Amino acid sequence: MKITVKVNGVAYTHEVEPRISLTHYLREILDLTGTHIGCDTSGCGACTVTMDGKAVKSCTILAVQADGSDITTIEGMANGNEMHPIQAAFKEHHGLQCGFCTPGMVMTAADILKNNPNPTEEEVRHGLEGNFCRCTGYHNIVKSIRHAAEQINS
Amino acid sequence: MIPSKFNYIKASSVSEAVNLLDEHGFDAKILSGGHSLIPAMKLRLNRPEVVIDIGGIPGLDVITEEGDAVVIGANCTHQQILNSQVIYKNVNILKQTAATIGDVQVRNKGTIGGSLAHADPSADYPATVLACDATIIVAGKNGSRNIAATDFFQGIFTTALEDDEIITAVRFPKIAHGNYHKFYQSASRFAVVGVAVVFDGSGVKVGITGVADTPYRATKVEEAYNGDSSAAEHAVDGVEVMSDHFADVEYRSHLAKVFVKKGLEA
Ligand SMILES: Cc1cc2nc3c(=O)[nH]c(=O)nc-3n(C[C@H](O)[C@H](O)[C@H](O)COP(=O)(O)OP(=O)(O)OC[C@H]3O[C@@H](n4cnc5c(N)ncnc54)[C@H](O)[C@@H]3O)c2cc1C
Ligand code: FES
Ligand code: FES
Numbered sequence: 001m002k003i004t005v006k007v008n009g010v011a012y013t014h015e016v017e018p019r020i021s022l023t024h025y026l027r028e029i030l031d032l033t034g035t036h037i038g039c040d041t042s043g044c045g046a047c048t049v050t051m052d053g054k055a056v057k058s059c060t061i062l063a064v065q066a067d068g069s070d071i072t073t074i075e076g077m078a079n080g081n082e083m084h085p086i087q088a089a090f091k092e093h094h095g096l097q098c099g100f101c102t103p104g105m106v107m108t109a110a111d112i113l114k115n116n117p118n119p120t121e122e123e124v125r126h127g128l129e130g131n132f133c134r135c136t137g138y139h140n141i142v143k144s145i146r147h148a149a150e151q152i153n154s
Numbered sequence: 155m156i157p158s159k160f161n162y163i164k165a166s167s168v169s170e171a172v173n174l175l176d177e178h179g180f181d182a183k184i185l186s187g188g189h190s191l192i193p194a195m196k197l198r199l200n201r202p203e204v205v206i207d208i209g210g211i212p213g214l215d216v217i218t219e220e221g222d223a224v225v226i227g228a229n230c231t232h233q234q235i236l237n238s239q240v241i242y243k244n245v246n247i248l249k250q251t252a253a254t255i256g257d258v259q260v261r262n263k264g265t266i267g268g269s270l271a272h273a274d275p276s277a278d279y280p281a282t283v284l285a286c287d288a289t290i291i292v293a294g295k296n297g298s299r300n301i302a303a304t305d306f307f308q309g310i311f312t313t314a315l316e317d318d319e320i321i322t323a324v325r326f327p328k329i330a331h332g333n334y335h336k337f338y339q340s341a342s343r344f345a346v347v348g349v350a351v352v353f354d355g356s357g358v359k360v361g362i363t364g365v366a367d368t369p370y371r372a373t374k375v376e377e378a379y380n381g382d383s384s385a386a387e388h389a390v391d392g393v394e395v396m397s398d399h400f401a402d403v404e405y406r407s408h409l410a411k412v413f414v415k416k417g418l419e420a
Contacts, residue, residue: 020156041155041193056263065185111258130256
C-alpha cells in the first residue's frame with residue numbers, strides 16, 4: 001500500500017507492506033535508526049516518537065496507520081548542531097548511561113512538557129510510566145526533564 | 155516481530171466497515187487504536203486475513219453532551235477522555251478511570267471502543283460502564299442497536315457483539331458522585347482489581363473488574379449497603395474469583411473487599 005508520511009518536516013511516499021510497524025518503516029526504510037526497538041510489543045517505550053504532536057509507541061502502530069500523519073523522531077529534535085533543550089539537559093544532568101532508552105525518554109519528555117510546561121517531580125515520574133530504563137534508576141532522567149522545563153520556560 | 159500477512163482496508167464510514175466485516179466474517183478484524191490487537195498479531199495469537207481500520211472514520215471520535223447523558227464516540231482515545239471538560243464535569247468517574255490506564259503513549263492511541271470490544275478481564279472501563287449503567291451503541295448490517303452494559307460482557311474476551319457489529323459509541327448518564335480505584339499490575343498498569351462506585355440517591359452501584367473472568371456488578375454489596383462501608387464484605391459473594399501470577403484467589407478476594415471499602419468511603 002502506498003503511504004505518505006511527514007517525518008521531521010520532510011514528506012516521504014513509499015509502497016509498504018501493511019504488516020510492517022512504524023518503527024520498522026523509520027529504521028529500515030528511512031534509515032532513521034535513532035528510534036530504538038526494545039520489547040517490540042508496547043511495553044518499554046524505547047520506540048517512542050511523536051505522531052501529530054503526541055507521544056506514541058511506534059512498534060505498536062502499523063506504518064499504514066501513519067499514512068497522512070506528521071511524525072517527529074529523535075533525529076528531528078536538534079536544530080542543526082544545536083541540541084534541543086531536552087537533549088542538552090540529558091547531557092548536562094547525566095540523564096543517560098548506555099543511552100538505549102534515551103530517544104524514547106526524550107520524545108516522551110517532549111509530550112510531557114508540551115501538556116505541562118512546569119511539571120512536578122511526581123508528574124514527570126507519572127509521565128514516564130511507559131518508558132523503561134535499565135541503567136539510570138530514573139533519578140537523573142527526572143532531573144534532566146525538570147531542568148529542561150526551566151530552560152524552555154526561561 | 156512481524157505479524158502474518160493480511161490485507162489492510164481503511165474504512166471511510168461505519169456502513170463500509172460493517173459491510174466489510176459481514177463479507178469477510180471470521181477472517182476479518184477491526185483495528186482501532188491497535189494497542190491490544192497489534193501486539194497479539196505480532197505474537198501471532200491473532201492472524202486475521204483482513205484488517206479493517208476504522209481509525210479514520212469521521213464522527214467516531216467526538217464527545218457530546220445530550221440532555222442528561224454524555225455520548226462518547228468509539229474511537230475516542232483514553233487521553234481524549236482524560237482531557238475532556240465535558241467528561242470532567244459530567245462523568246468524572248470516567249475521567250478517573252481513563253487516568254489509570256497504561257501510560258501516556260498507550261492513552262494517546264487506545265480507544266474506549268477497542269477496550270470494550272476486546273473485553274480483557276483486567277481492563278478498567280468495564281467496571282465503570284457497569285457501575286454507571288452506560289449503554290453500548292453498536293452498528294451492524296441490520297442497523298444500530300443499544301446494549302445495556304450489564305448485558306454486554308459475557309466472558310473472557312467475549313461480548314454481546316454479533317460478528318457483523320462494531321461499537322460506534324458509548325452513552326453515559328451524567329454521574330454526580332462516583333469514584334474509581336484500582337490495584338495496579340506493576341508493569342502493564344492493568345487492574346489486578348478495579349472498583350467503580352456510583353452513589354445514586356441513598357443507594358450505590360458497584361462495578362468490579364479484574365476479579366472474575368467477566369466484569370460484574372457487585373449486587374450483594376448494593377443490596378447490603380446502608381450508608382457505611384460494611385457492605386464491602388460482600389464484594390466477591392457468589393463470584394468465581396480468578397487466580398494468576400499477580401494474585402491468588404485469597405489475595406484477590408481480599409483486594410476486592412479493600413477496594414470496595416475504599417470506594418464506599420471516598
Ligand atoms: C502497555 C499497555 C498497557 C495497557 N494498560 C492498560 C490498563 O492499565 N488498563 C486497560 O484497561 N487497558 C490497558 N491497555 C489496553 C489498552 O487500553 C487498549 O488500547 C485497549 O484495550 C484496546 O483499544 P484499541 O483501540 O487499542 O483497540 P484495538 O487493539 O484496535 O482492538 C482491540 C480489539 O477490539 C476490536 N475492536 C476495536 N474497536 C472496535 C469497535 N469500535 N467495535 C468492535 N470491535 C472493535 C478489535 O477487532 C480487536 O479485537 C494497555 C495496553 C498496552 C499496550
Ligand atoms: S519497542 Fe515499542 S514499546 Fe518497547
Ligand atoms: S540509559 Fe541505559 S537503558 Fe536507560
